[in-house]
Amino acid sequence: MKRRIKILAALLIAVMLTGCGQKKNVPELLVPVENPDAVFVSKRMPLTTVTMMEGSVCPDVTDVKFDFDSCIYDLKVKVGDYVEEGDVLFYLDKDLEVRMKEAEVELALRKKNYEVAVKQFNDQIKNLKNLKNMFANMQDWYDYNLFDINIREMEAKFAIQYDSVYQEILEYEDDYLDLKEQYENSEIKAPVSGQIVYLGVSDDGDKIYEDTTVVSIADQSKKLLCCELIEEKEYNAYTDVKAIIRGKEYDITYIPYDEEELYNKKFRAKVLYSYFSAEGLPNDIAFGDFVTIRLTATSSNPVLCVPKEAVTRANGQNYVRVVSGDRQGMRVVTTGINNKNYVEITSGLSEGETVFVANNLTRYGVNYETTAATTGDYRLSGSTQIVRRSMHSEPLVNPVPGKIKEIFIGNFSQIYVTEGQKLYSIVPEINESDWEEAKHNLQMAQDNYAKKLKDDKEALEKQLQRLREMSAGVERELAQLKYDIALQNYEQYKIDGQELIDKCQERLDNFEEWGNSEVYTIYAEREGYLSSFAAYTVGKELQADQIMCELYYPDSLYYEGNDEQRRFRYGMTVDVEYSISGETFKTTGTVISAYDVRPEEGNNVTTFYVVLSDEDFKTSGANATVSGEYCSAENAMIIPTELVYRERKNGSAEEDDVEDEDPLTQLLKKKLSEEEQEKGIAYVWAYDENGQAVKRYITIVEQSRELTWVCDGITGSDQLVIH
Secondary structure, three states: OHHHHHHHHHHHHHHHHHHOOOOOOOOOOOEEOOOOOOEEEOEEEOOEEEEEEEEEEEEEEEEEOOOOOEEEEOOOOOOOOEEOOOOEEEEEOOOHHHHHHHHHHHHHHHHHHHHHHHHHHHHHHHHHHHHHHHHHHOOOHHHHHHHHHHHHHHHHHHHHHHHHHHHHHHHHHHHHHHHHHHHHOOEEEOOOOEEEEEEOOOOOOOEEOOOOOOEEEEEEEEEEEEEEOOOHHHHOOOOEEEEEEOOEEEEEEEEOOOHHHHHHHHHHOOOOEEEEEEOOOOOOOOOOOEEEEEEEEEOOOOEEEEEHHHEEEEOOEEEEEEEEOOEEEEEEEEEEEEOOOEEEEEEOOOOOOEEEOOHHHHHHOOOOEEEOOEEEEEEEEEEEEEEEEEOOEEEEEEOOOEEEEEEOOOOOOOEEEOOOOEEEEEEEOOOHHHHHHHHHHHHHHHHHHHHHHHHHHHHHHHHHHHHHHOOOOHHHHHHHHHHHHHHHHHHHHHHHHHHHHHHHHHHHHHHHHHHOOOOEEEEOOOOEEEOOOOOOOOOOEEOOOEEEEEEEOHHHEEEEEEOOOOOOOOOOEEEEEEEEOOEEEEEEEEEEEOOOOOOOOOOOOOEEEEEEOOOOHHHOOOEEEEEEEEEEEEEEEEEEHHHOEEEOOOOHHHHHOHHHOOHHHHHHHHOOOHHHHHHOEEEEEEEOOOOOEEEEEOEEEEEOOOEEEEEEOOOOOOOEEEO
């Protein structure tokens, strides 16, 4: 026991001395070598690191965004629509013209007032100078100097007072020019031809915000590749980058972000993506095809290397155990780049020195039983639930108070109805207060209509009279604009107000009809899908103007789903299965919006849209299951799952020192999912070309209890260690 304490104490002293900066070419050899076969002679070799990223084939996407806040009206497109370059998408704030003209008038008035003030000041100075000269001619130097002082005081006061006024005019002019530019560009047109794959607005009045994507248009004439973000400085660290599609390699070129754009996206985005152009893609490569981006970094010259298992980390430093004869000792080293098997030693070790390699050799022995990976084709499919939606809908309103007597439609969701189809019947229950309310509403509508028409007509006549008396100029242009808008609103109210009166009169007439009816039947006023009717049963009391459900127009249906694993990509053909009245239907669809073409600042980058191949909306179920092939691997490596291990982090020291790791190691860890980070990086033990048992980090595409499919990290010739 005492001997062990002495050895540990001596070892601790050696480590402390090394950590304090005392350089030792040869460590103090205190501890016996556990296994003389578990050693490696350090040597120089080229070092290669490979990182694999999953991605997809996607179109070139153009985002429409603005450098100011505003709102939209008269939206003319929806997700999935195809547009030609120059087609109108929507208009900006309809009050923009008035605000621009008001600013123009205000600017003209400010400039005019400033010019008047300058003229008055100049006239005063001119008069004072004349008086000063008069006293000079009279040789009255006292009054001459007095006027000279007054002139200088007035010039100083004017400069102080009106310099800020002039600066305010310049600032206001900048605001006016911004408004003018917005107005001149308020008709927003498609900058390219393509398909609408994202909309950040849906109704008139929806806000748009500075530097935030409003519309995204996918140009199918150009195929790009994408994967999760690789920043340009990281990308440039690699010596070779290839895309692998359907087992073939292609040269690709990184498309850099604008630095300011990337900076802004990082504050809003949940997931960011990098995009690449590719050379020589065959025509049969389609949007949505699975892509593997392989990034390789190779040292420019041979570097001094040892197996990764030879390096341990403690107290913020890296150590190797240097072996000499039958003894070994700890030595501090610094490391550089690394790959699955080896790590570069940049200082602390010389070429030819021997290091102890792996505790695993002590634990499991030197001679292992080994096996080789088998190969086989792999197909990875995904499926999820999707729900039918509509870009346009209107509420179904119950017209008459009473109790439901009979329901003629089902109570499930998405009930298809035709125009004139019976929906339900109701036993009217109209009391005296309903009659009085209907009469009151009719009288109020008539009175308000007459009064507003009279007041608006008088206001228009006054505006017109004032307009005739005004001289030409920006003020008259503004007055003319306001008059035109007021006249347009007046003509529109004549229509809207009369429609309200007609509705109130119809309600009163209906009360009379319903009061004399035992049963009243409600019919569908147009064709479409009704949402769930499950809340309504026979005998349920309903109020007049109560919203029963939504009616979706069948000409704008699409399906919306959520794909947490982001398997469904733009352009993919998918299988769709749904049921109607117990009967199952199967069809195909196309993904028209997905994570790889949506702007990253979208609320949910896992949402995707599907449109069905057939256009028979009447037989398309409300809820469905969509499935499709996510990726395929020809000749994938298949190994027993029991051979797969995970490298977990243990303790806070390693977390604190993550910045000390080389950039490529940090990059590798950054690409792991949260689940992978929690589990640890997957690896297997294998013999390398030097006969050493080393870790091989692997990329797993699928794993079951028995088998694991590996797409990177091992080959069919590798001898895997069976522990």
